Amino acid sequence: MSKSNFTRRGVLKTGAVAGAALSLPTYLRADGHTGYTNAPGDSGxxxxxxxxxxxxxxxxxxxxxxxxxxxxxxxxxxxxxxxxxxxxxxxxxxxxxxxxxxxxxxxxxxxxxxxxxxxxxxxxxxxxxxxxxxxxxxxxxxxxxxxxxxxxxxxxxxxxxxxxxxxxxxxxxxxxxxxxNGYMSGAALGPVLKNEYGTDRRAYHLTADYNWGWTQQESMQASTEAMGWETAEAVLTPVGAGDFSSYIAPVLNSGADTLILNHYGGDMVNSLTQAVQFGLKDKQVNGKDFKIIVPLYSELMAAGAGSNIEGVFGSMNWNxxxxxxxxxxxxxxxxxxxxxxxxxxxxxxxxxxxxxxxxxxxxxxxxxxxxxxxxxxxxxxxxxxxxxxxxxxxxxxxxDVLVMKGKENPSNQYDTLEIVEVTPVEQVTYEPDHPMFGGSDASLGTCNDGA
Amino acid sequence: MDEFLIQLLNGLDRGAAYALIALGLTLIFGTLGVVNFAHGALFMIGAFCTVTMQRFLNLSQTVIDDTQKDFLGNPLEVEVPYVQSWFGEAAGLAIQDWSVMLAIFLTIPVMLLVGYVMERGLIRHFYSRPHADQILVTFGLAIIIGEIIKYFYGANPIQTPMPSAFLGTWDMGAAFGLEANSVAYPKWRLVYFFFSALIIAAVFAFLQFTTFGMVVRAGMADRETVGMLGIDIDRRFTIVFGIAACVAGLAGMMYTPILSPHYNIGMDFLVLSFVVVVVGGMGSLPGAVLSGFMLGILQSFASLKVVTNIVPGIDQIIIYLVAIIILLTRPRGLMGRKGVMED
CATH class of the missing domain: 3.40.50.2300 (Response regulator)
Structure with missing residues (x-):
């Protein structure tokens, strides 16, 4: 006569452990034959x-x-x-x-x-x-x-x-x-700006106050200062401020002859529009025409900004x-x-x-x-x-990185930007331990298969 | 000095928008006792009346231009606006150029209708409910209106240019005997300031010098007594709601060249406007206007680099800081009335 080893307590314990295991999130469970998160297994x-x-x-x-x-x-x-x-x-x-x-x-x-x-x-x-x-x-x-x-x-x-x-x-x-990235924008735009506007400029930065804005400003500042430009002022602006007029008004009498808008999306549309309304595009400072630069462009932003982007330089990943x-x-x-x-x-x-x-x-x-x-x-x-x-x-x-300019006479609604230069990759390449990218402390860490 | 003057103008201009929205909010609160969190949405609807007018005037017929190619290399479809076909190119362009101003013919009837429908269809069912219920329902309504606008107009800001006559700046420095170009201010922003002043004056004149206004003011003071005199105060209050909606809508309509409208623009103004109303004093129309301009100017000066260097981030909190100080020293706000929101 065989004796069963099952006990009520044993079954309950086993059931509890199995239940807990099954209720774990998918990505914490190892797939027996693959050993990585969400392995597709035999699924089609x-x-x-x-x-x-x-x-x-x-x-x-x-x-x-x-x-x-x-x-x-x-x-x-x-x-x-x-x-x-x-x-x-x-x-x-x-x-x-x-x-x-x-x-x-x-x-x-x-x-x-x-x-x-x-x-x-x-x-x-x-x-x-x-x-x-x-x-x-x-x-x-x-x-x-x-x-x-x-x-x-x-x-x-x-x-x-x-x-x-x-x-x-x-x-x-x-x-x-x-x-x-921001560094590449700065590296691509620098030489073009030097050719267009010379080496004697005073730039005023308005920068979105978050991760992207800070690195974009740092990159543009490094790039423009390297070619001789001076940074008159760098002002952080809140994301989604809407009305940037109180940040733009001080630009008028700052002695700056260039405004760099480190803004993106709706903020860029608003700040650029308002800068134009304040007459910055028509202004002359120190005998030079005032210029506006938008380091990062997108087609959707360009459409939002309308005619205000005409003649404004920026950069893109692809167009x-x-x-x-x-x-x-x-x-x-x-x-x-x-x-x-x-x-x-x-x-x-x-x-x-x-x-x-x-x-x-x-x-x-x-x-x-x-x-x-x-x-x-x-x-x-x-x-x-x-x-x-x-x-x-x-x-x-x-x-390669694209340097763009707002088109002067667009022929249709999609014809908002023109490609000024395709900057070769060599010009925008940097070392992995570049100070702007975390320096020698930056590390990828170890790849994680999960499970 | 120059920078001071420019920031002062800027503050007046910004304050004008706050004052207009707060004025409407106060009108609704003072008459109906409703805390209307959908008021920002009314500002947005006004802004989109401008967009709608602009699109209406840009309705076009498609003409195939074989000499040009589109992005796929097909013959380009050129859009020719009907107004240019009907009235000639020059007249058509002029009409399109003034689309922001022409939007007033759309905004006023639309906002009166929206105000009427909102009040009769929804808000009146919440007169006797707690303020928390009113806030919830009107806030929900604001979200719904925003999503409807997004569905039809998309999520991106829409460029709405001002008439070309108002492009550029006005050299106020030269006009007032200062150095030329030392104080140059955008023409349209000056237009907005004077437009706001006109609307504010019109609302006050309407309430102060007309029989209708007198009844409304009486109703605001003692609704039951006015009702017992046989006056249908509810109907008048519905009209007041429509007027408040109209004021918010006109504020939004004229603001579009300054701030490209998007579906969330109302929310951006809503919280600030409530602070303006509370600082001014709940139910006080002059308080709302005074507080709007005061906070606009303070916010403008707080953005100066010399100020943010001393207190970083002050530009973001100045309005709330001032609100706390005023409410601690004058709990009813600057011009608040005894008994309002004190039950």
Whole structure:
């Protein structure tokens, strides 16, 4: 006669432990055969998380990012005309998904708030089981979500984030940025400004008082002072101030002959409009015409600022007017689907999604550290920016940068900016331990597979 | 001295917007006893009346121009506004140029209607409810209105240019015997200041010198007694709500060239306007106006570099700091009346 070893107490204990294990968030559970967060296992699909601002001040940027991300998924899954997959230097993606798995996606609304963005990304990772998070539209948000993805063992492919800190002092092993940064804007704009306005200028900075604004100002100040300009004053302004007149009025009698607006989005539209209303564009100081500079441009901002941007210099990561094959393919796909040209933020999110998919294919695995390894020091072309390097030391893409100018006589609603110069990558490259990027203390840390 | 004068003008201009919104808020509170958190939304609706007028005047027919290409390389579709087709290019351009001012013909009827519908359809059901309920319902309404605007107009700020006659600055330095160009101030901001002063004067004159205004003031003082005299005070108060909405709408309409309107613009002004009302004294119309200008000027001077160097961030908190000091020393606000909000 056999004797059973089961006891009521034993069953209860086992049940309690099993229940607790099953109730753990997905990303804290190790998948037996893969050992990384949200491993797709034998599933025929894999899920991406697109975390963008769908409401709030950057909603238009976010919605354009979302359009591009959807388009990228279509192209990876073999729908549409393939877009940049036809021009991408790597030919691993054949329209059958990634490693035989079709791509699905979930979306989240960051509202351009760091805490909301983190909660949204956490929900995507824990509840939806996403394998990668892509998105942005604010450096504060990008740094916050990048930190979360690092902890959770998820790859973060940053969207629009321009602060030096994202791949500087706040760089993370699981985070990658295709978009350019404040230093690159300064390095690209400097020589053009020197040619246009000379070496004897006094610049007045109005700067958005947060992470991105500080690094943008630091970069522009370094770049302009290196060519002989003097910084008359640098004033921090609250984000979302609306009426900047009380900050612009002191510029009038400051002796400055150049105003550098380190603002973005609605703040840039308002501050530029108000600066023009105060007559700064028509003013003469010390025998020189007063000039306004907006270091970071976007098409959506340019449309918002209207005729005020005419003749104003700025920089961009990419613009739909570029003449290369990759740009043409993307503009055609996007334009035919949505009826208007894509913005720079749309481009960077589209490219990031394809780059991730390609890296997984080359790595032969969705394991985050294998994907990170495939992305590190990866060189590619055909994505609209010319030959590009994903530098392994800081996970920053290095490529040409565009210097733009507000068009004097636009012929239609999309014809707001013109490309003045394509600054070669060599001119905007810096060392990974550059002081503006955290110096020698900055470190990626260790890649995290999660689980 | 020059910088002082410019900041003074700036403060007056900013204060004019605060005063206009606070005036409407106070009118509603003083007559109906309702704390209207949707008042910022009324400012926004006024701003979007300008956008709507601008878009209406830009309604166009599409003409294919084979000589130009669009971004996909197809023949360019050129938009030719109907006003230019109907009235000729020069007249059409002139009409479009004045779209902000022409928006007044849209803003007044729209705001009166919105005010009437809001009061009759929603607010009147909350007269006898606690102020907390009124705040919740009107705040919810403000969010709904904002989302509706976003659905139709998008989330980005929309550029609404001023008439070209008001572009640039006016050299006040030269006009007042100072050094030329030492005090140059944007023309449109001066227009806004005088427009606000005109509206404020008109509202006060209406309440002070008309029979309607006299009844309203009597109702504000003692609603029940006026009702017992056989006067339909509710109907008059509904009209007052419409007028308050109109004042907020006109403030928003004229502010669009200064601040490009977006769906959240009302919220940006709402909290500040409530501080203005509280500092001025709940229910006091002159208090609201005085407080609006005073806080606008203080905020402007607090932004000076020389001030922020001494107290960093003071420009962000000056209004609230002054509000605390005034409420500690004069709990009813600058010109508050005894008995109002004291039950």
């Amino acid at each position: 699909t894999v899920k991406f998380g697109f975390n963008v601002p769908q409401t709030g001040p950057y909603a238009e940027e976010g919605l354009d990012e979302l359009r591009a991300q959807e388009l990228a998924v279509e192209h990876i899954n073999g729908m549409g005309d393939g877009g940049m997959l036809n021009t991408f230097s790597e030919k691993n993606l054949d329209g059958t998904g990634i490693l035989g798995k079709k791509v699905e996606f979930v979306t989240g609304d960051t509202q351009t708030k760091s805490d909301v963005a983190r909660a949204s990304a956490q929900s995507m990772i824990q509840k939806d089981g996403v394998i990668m998070v892509n998105g942005g539209s604010s450096s504060g948000v990008a740094v916050a979500v990048q930190g979360l993805c690092q902890e959770a063992g998820i790859i973060f492919m940053a969207g629009l984030t321009h602060s030096n800190d994202t791949t500087g002092k706040d760089r993370k092993a699981n985070g990658f940025r295709h978009f350019f 739909w007017q570029l003449q290369d094959e990759g740009t043409a393919a993307f503009v055609k796909s996007f334009g035919e689907k949505y009826g208007f040209p894509p913005s720079g933020s749309a481009h960077t999110c589209y490219v990031q999604t394809l780059l991730y998919a390609d890296a997984v294919t080359r790595a032969g695995s969705f394991r985050p550290c294998a994907v990170a390894e495939a992305l590190e020091d990866f060189q590619f072309d055909g994505m609209g920016n010319g030959p590009t390097l994903y530098r392994g030391a800081d996970h920053q893409c290095f490529k």
